[in-house]
Amino acid sequence: MIYLELLVTFFRIGILGFGGGYVIIPLLSSEIALHQWLTSQEFADIVAVSQMTPGPIGINTATFVGIRTAGFLGGLAATAGMILPSLLLVILAAHMMGKFKESAVIQAILKGIRPAVIGLIGFAVIFFASMSVLPGLDEGGGDFPIDFRALAVFLVVLILSAKRKIHPIGAIVISAVMGLALYAV
Amino acid sequence: MIDPSLSLLRKVWILFSTFFRIGTFTIGGGYAMLPLIEREFVEDRKWVTKEEMIDILAIVQSLPGIIAVNSSIFIGYRVSGLLGAVIATVGLLISPIAMITAFAYLYINVQEKEFLQGLFIGVRSGVTALILLAGIRLGKSVLTGIFAWSAAAASLTAVWIIGVHAGLVILFSALAGSIAYGINRARERR
Numbered sequence: 001m002i003y004l005e006l007l008v009t010f011f012r013i014g015i016l017g018f019g020g021g022y023v024i025i026p027l028l029s030s031e032i033a034l035h036q037w038l039t040s041q042e043f044a045d046i047v048a049v050s051q052m053t054p055g056p057i058g059i060n061t062a063t064f065v066g067i068r069t070a071g072f073l074g075g076l077a078a079t080a081g082m083i084l085p086s087l088l089l090v091i092l093a094a095h096m097m098g099k100f101k102e103s104a105v106i107q108a109i110l111k112g113i114r115p116a117v118i119g120l121i122g123f124a125v126i127f128f129a130s131m132s133v134l135p136g137l138d139e140g141g142g143d144f145p146i147d148f149r150a151l152a153v154f155l156v157v158l159i160l161s162a163k164r165k166i167h168p169i170g171a172i173v174i175s176a177v178m179g180l181a182l183y184a185v
Numbered sequence: 186m187i188d189p190s191l192s193l194l195r196k197v198w199i200l201f202s203t204f205f206r207i208g209t210f211t212i213g214g215g216y217a218m219l220p221l222i223e224r225e226f227v228e229d230r231k232w233v234t235k236e237e238m239i240d241i242l243a244i245v246q247s248l249p250g251i252i253a254v255n256s257s258i259f260i261g262y263r264v265s266g267l268l269g270a271v272i273a274t275v276g277l278l279i280s281p282i283a284m285i286t287a288f289a290y291l292y293i294n295v296q297e298k299e300f301l302q303g304l305f306i307g308v309r310s311g312v313t314a315l316i317l318l319a320g321i322r323l324g325k326s327v328l329t330g331i332f333a334w335s336a337a338a339a340s341l342t343a344v345w346i347i348g349v350h351a352g353l354v355i356l357f358s359a360l361a362g363s364i365a366y367g368i369n370r371a372r373e374r375r
Contacts, residue, residue, distance in 0.1 A: 014249065014250055015249050015250075016249060017249050017250060017251070024251070049285070049288055053212070053281065053284045053285065053288070054208060054209055054210060054211050054212050054280055054281050054284070055208065055211070055278070055280065055281020055282075055284065055285065056215075056251040056252075056253050056254060056281070058250075058251045058254075059251060059254070059278060059281055059282070059285075060281060060285045063281075063282050063285040063286065063289070064285050064288070064289050067285075067286060067289040067290070068289060072286065075282070075285075075286065075289070079278070079282065082251075083250075083254055083274060083278075085249060085250060086248070086249070086250030086251065086254050086255050086258055087258055087270065087271075087274070089248045089249065089250070090244075090245065090248055090250070090255050090258040090259050090262070090270075091258060091262050091267065091270060093244050093248060093259070094244075094258075094259050094262045094263055095262075097240070097244065098263070104366070105363060105366060108362050108363055108365060108366030108369075109359045109362040109363050109366075110236075110240055110243075110362070111362050111365075112336075112358045112359055112360075112361045112362015112363065112365060113239075113240070113243045113355055113358050113359050113362060114236065114239045114240070114243075114327045114333075115327055115328060115332075115333040115334070115336035115337040115340070115358070116243075116336055116337065116339075116340035116354050116355060116357075116358035117239045117242050117243045117327075117340075117355070118239070118320065118323065118324045118327055118328060118333075118337045118340075119336070119337040119338065119339065119340030119341035119342075119343075119344070119354070120242070120246070120340060120341075120344060120351050120354065120355075121216070121219070121242075121316065121319070121320035121323065121324070122320060122337065122341045123340075123341055123344045123345050123351075124215070124216035124219070124316050124320075125313060125316050125317045125320060126345055127216070128216070128217070128309050128312050128313040128316060129313045131306075131309050132306050132309035132310040132312075132313055133310050133313055147306070147310075149306075150306055150307070150309075150310040151310070153306075153307050153310035153311055154310040154311070154313055154314045155314075157310070157311040157314040157315065158314040158317070158318070161314060161315060161318050162318055167224065168210070168220040168221045168224050168315050169206060169210045169221070171220075171311050171314075171315055172210050172212070172308055172311055172312070172315075173210075174311065175307045175308045175310060175311025175312070176304045176307050176308050176311075177307070178307050178311075179303040179304045179305070179306050179307015179308060179310070180300070180303050180304045180307065181303075182303060182307065183300075183302060183303025183304075183306060183307070184300060184303060
């Protein structure tokens with residue numbers, strides 16, 4: 001049954017996909033090739049669309065592949081398969097953490113982890129900057145070309161958020177409108 | 186702390202509507218949702234403390250699955266159990282699923298719509314600023330000494346320059362934390 005096949009395949013991708021989008025893409029690509037669910041052009045398109053629409057790439061691809069192979073219900077089956085491993089494992093982790101929160105060892109481990117997470121947030125800043133304000137950053141070269149239109153958006157959002165405390169959704173809408181206007185010229 | 190006088194229905198509605206907003210306005214995946222979650226749950230509602238927010242980030246990245254989905258499950262479960270986890274995740278995914286469904290049926294060739302490029306570069310630039318500010322707010326409570334700063338710098342270097350997987354960085358720093366705990370215990374005993 002196609003619904004079950006979709007569910008099981010995406011369950012497998014969900015349980016192996018440590019670290020989100022950029023790990024999930026290669027996993028998806030091999031499963032899709034194996035089942036011949038999409039052409040490579042369609043896969044490239046869905047990756048592009050995922051980067052442009054809200055929503056995680058894993059979910060987007062699951063929904064898209066499901067619909068293409070078995071209609072809307074197929075989309076739901078694939079998406080459910082993708083989420084199910086997370087639901088089980090994250091609830092287990094949340095439950096355990098609630099239970100052992102007071103333990104001195106857990107506190108010590110969390111204390112060790114927190115600074116590292118701040119480092120990872122720093123990396124996320126660099127990652128987004130390399131796709132906008134500092135396009136030269138991910139090429140690893142000596143020169144760091146700056147995209148000045150992107151820099152203008154960055155600075156406006158930085159100032160409005162830091163000084164005026166505008167809501168992140170407002171900030172994202174402002175960024176989108178500024179981007180459209182600045183790059184239309 | 187979650188206000189104990191809130192009814193289950195009210196809590197579930199807040200989870201649903203908040204994650205619906207997060208799902209609708211998070212473009213770029215993963216960390217792009219951090220500023221939104223931090224603002225809604227840490228700053229405004231105070232359901233999650235800064236430290237807990239950082240712990241949640243560590244856990245959702247160490248587990249398989251999508252970071253945004255893992256976060257909605259974790260926070261939803263913390264607020265109102267399994268029901269909360271499911272409702273938060275449904276809220277998060279309504280917009281993305283609706284958009285991809287439309288795309289699958291209409292098959293719009295987005296790569297040809299060049300004027301849209303500006304929109305995405307604009308959003309990414311804004312998101313860079315938002316994550317930076319969220320990182321500074323969360324970092325203030327954590328980066329209090331030379332050890333914490335060094336650990337943060339080491340983890341940044343590991344993932345950025347060396348390309349180490351974020352999950353491994355978290356595992357390694359957990360190990361460092363437990364070793365430090367063991368050393369402290371041994372010292373106290375003497």
